[in-house]
Amino acid sequence: MQATFTKITLACAAAMALAGTAYAEDQIVKIGVTGPLSGPNAFIGKDNENGVRLAVEDLNAKKMVVGGKTLKFELDSEDDQCDPKAGVSVAQKMVDGNVKYVMGPYCSGVAIPASRVYSQGGVVVSTVGSNPKVTMGGYKNLFRIMAGDNEIGARLAFYAANIMKVKNVAVIDDRTAYGQGLADEFSKEAKKLGLNIVGQEFTTDKATDFSAILTSLKAKNPDVILLGGYAPQAGPMLRQMKSLGINAKLLGGDAICTAELGKLAGDAATDTAFCAQGGAVLDKTAEGPAFKAKYKKRFNVEPDAYAPSFYDQTMFIGQSMQKAGSVDPEKVGAEIYKTSYKGMSGTFGFDDKGNLKSAPITIYTFKAGMPSALGTY
Numbered sequence: 001m002q003a004t005f006t007k008i009t010l011a012c013a014a015a016m017a018l019a020g021t022a023y024a025e026d027q028i029v030k031i032g033v034t035g036p037l038s039g040p041n042a043f044i045g046k047d048n049e050n051g052v053r054l055a056v057e058d059l060n061a062k063k064m065v066v067g068g069k070t071l072k073f074e075l076d077s078e079d080d081q082c083d084p085k086a087g088v089s090v091a092q093k094m095v096d097g098n099v100k101y102v103m104g105p106y107c108s109g110v111a112i113p114a115s116r117v118y119s120q121g122g123v124v125v126s127t128v129g130s131n132p133k134v135t136m137g138g139y140k141n142l143f144r145i146m147a148g149d150n151e152i153g154a155r156l157a158f159y160a161a162n163i164m165k166v167k168n169v170a171v172i173d174d175r176t177a178y179g180q181g182l183a184d185e186f187s188k189e190a191k192k193l194g195l196n197i198v199g200q201e202f203t204t205d206k207a208t209d210f211s212a213i214l215t216s217l218k219a220k221n222p223d224v225i226l227l228g229g230y231a232p233q234a235g236p237m238l239r240q241m242k243s244l245g246i247n248a249k250l251l252g253g254d255a256i257c258t259a260e261l262g263k264l265a266g267d268a269a270t271d272t273a274f275c276a277q278g279g280a281v282l283d284k285t286a287e288g289p290a291f292k293a294k295y296k297k298r299f300n301v302e303p304d305a306y307a308p309s310f311y312d313q314t315m316f317i318g319q320s321m322q323k324a325g326s327v328d329p330e331k332v333g334a335e336i337y338k339t340s341y342k343g344m345s346g347t348f349g350f351d352d353k354g355n356l357k358s359a360p361i362t363i364y365t366f367k368a369g370m371p372s373a374l375g376t377y
Helices: 002-024 042-062 084-096 108-120 149-163 177-192 211-218 231-243 259-269 288-299 307-324 329-338
Strands: 026-035 069-079 101-103 124-127 142-144 168-173 196-202 224-228 249-252 273-278 341-343 346-348 361-367 370-376
Touching (some): 026 042, 026 084, 026 307, 042 069, 069 307, 084 108, 101 307, 108 124, 108 142, 108 177, 124 329, 149 177, 149 224, 149 249, 168 211, 177 224, 211 231, 231 249, 231 259, 259 273, 259 361, 288 307, 307 329, 307 341
Parallel strands (some): 026 069, 101 124, 124 142, 168 196, 168 224, 224 249
Antiparallel strands (some): 273 361, 341 346, 361 370
């Protein structure tokens, strides 16, 4: 009896040792997400987080083995509120927590100052911050996974001049790094194309009443108003344009290219709001419809502007770990620079400054409250 008990005890001990060995073989890889999870832009922060979460779950399902260890990806999400001060604090928290891969920030005003902290911490950063200054700091392993404002602003000006064939344009920007960057790039290209900038106004990313500046612009009779700002401002602005009898179209960048604008503006957005967003039309890519269905099943909402790109870039990071045979951010970053990844939202490859190569830009208008693609330019 004693011998039998001893054998059972030894067998249990061996099983526990094997279990411990298997557990020890797991390599934890933290994937950080930083974006607005509170405030007026929380809807897009959650969309970004969902895109990364879905990718983390898919990577874990692959049971990738790197350096003899099975990778176990964990999501670490933080609210930067689209506020530079909060964003820098979040960046330091990520670095202190040994998070070596960060998806975000969303807002350029956060991405610009936070990039230095991430760089000093040896973090690989994948951002949608579109202000050209984001990738002008010379920081290594900082990747912009969408088109920059120089491309989006120029393409909007091209669309206004050559497709809409307008002559008079007005510009409003919210004084954020994103809004000002987009407005400046649009204005620069508009002048080159011979468009007349009949007025320029300024607001903030907290404002909701634009009646004074819209009344001022109405007297100047613009054909188009370019807004350098976000959906929470564009929504009420469109409603106020309609109530003031302003017939101009409203143009904006990727930050208004979202279903949230349709919710905020209602029918005032229909065929009046036009926006430019980097990336291909998801419904027209081979894997896009399947991704949309998977996302809807997992989160019970449709994917918004950036979830597909954040998903693809997270998968690119996983691919790069396998190719590098390491989870070391220096080696993985080097792999990202020299290779590319064909995702369902486009092909991800970066130049030496971290800008996305050959970024397609699609122009949308709004139908029944949702962005509706007009064409890729």
